Amino acid sequence: MLTTARIFLITLFLVFLSLSSEAQQKAIVIKDLHSRIIDNHIKVNCDVSYRLEDSLKEALSNGIEMSFRLEIELMQQNPYWLDNTQARIEREFIVKYHALSKQFVMKDAGSDIERSFPDLYSAFYYQRRLHNAILAEENKLQSEQHLYLRARARLLSEQLPLPLRIKSYLSSDWRPSSGWTIWPM
Numbered sequence: 727m728l729t730t731a732r733i734f735l736i737t738l739f740l741v742f743l744s745l746s747s748e749a750q751q752k753a754i755v756i757k758d759l760h761s762r763i764i765d766n767h768i769k770v771n772c773d774v775s776y777r778l779e780d781s782l783k784e785a786l787s788n789g790i791e792m793s794f795r796l797e798i799e800l801m802q803q804n805p806y807w808l809d810n811t812q813a814r815i816e817r818e819f820i821v822k823y824h825a826l827s828k829q830f831v832m833k834d835a836g837s838d839i840e841r842s843f844p845d846l847y848s849a850f851y852y853q854r855r856l857h858n859a860i861l862a863e864e865n866k867l868q869s870e871q872h873l874y875l876r877a878r879a880r881l882l883s884e885q886l887p888l889p890l891r892i893k894s895y896l897s898s899d900w901r902p903s904s905g906w907t908i909w910p911m
Contacts, residue, residue: 753777753902754879759798759909761875766865769858770798770815774879776850779899782881783846785890786830791822793835793882794853800861800911803872812873813862818882819853821846873911879904 758773774796778786786792800813818835829842830849843849880903883894894900 752904753779753782753899754881754904756877756879756904756907759875759877759907761800761861761911763864764858766863768800768813768861768864770856770861770875771858772796772798772856772877774854774856774904776854776879778846778850778902781899782902786821786846787823789823789825790887790890791820793818793820793885794879795882796856796877796879798856798859798861798875798877801874801876803874812871815856815859815861817856817859821849875909875911876906877904877909878906 753776755775755777756772757775759770761768761770763769776794782792796815796817798815799811802810802812804810820833820835822831822833823829824831824842827842829844830846831840831842832849832853833840841849841852843852881901883891883901886894886900890900
């Protein structure tokens with residue numbers, strides 16, 4: 727006869743297995759996120775891995791433009807209600823294939839700077855790292871606050887052309903996301 731404690735442990739183990747296999751299958755993974763204080767500013771570094779499904783790669787190669795967003799938030803724990811967002815960074819970039827030059831073009835949506843790459847792997851390898859981005863000023867935060875970082879990277883499926891947007895509602899392959907990843911401060 728199984729006791730309640732054993733049932734709980736077995737359930738917990740099965741949930742852990744399903745979550746770990748799901749993490750291995752994710753197309754976008756936040757590999758590292760850490761912060762440092764430099765010149766009275768909290769600066770963050772983030773490393774993201776992009777492994778897109780073949781259907782997304784094919785769409786990109788056929789001229790479909792895709793937007794991706796990296797979001798990093800500095801959160802304050804609130805024991806009584808939802809946690810508070812203290813600071814936030816968003817980086818958006820657009821990937822497209824230029825058929826005439828046979829190059830993938832990566833455009834930073836914030837600065838309109840474009841770079842060309844010979845293949846899709848090189849484009850995402852270039853975009854994988856965010857380095858020393860200013861998140862907040864240290865003196866605006868109280869030292870006794872319990873703070874943590876969270877980040878996610880995702881394809882903005884709502885910006886896809888309508889036929890592909892409908893596909894994104896029906897298939898998770900068309901809306902890859904790392905989900906929120908939490909890191910200690």
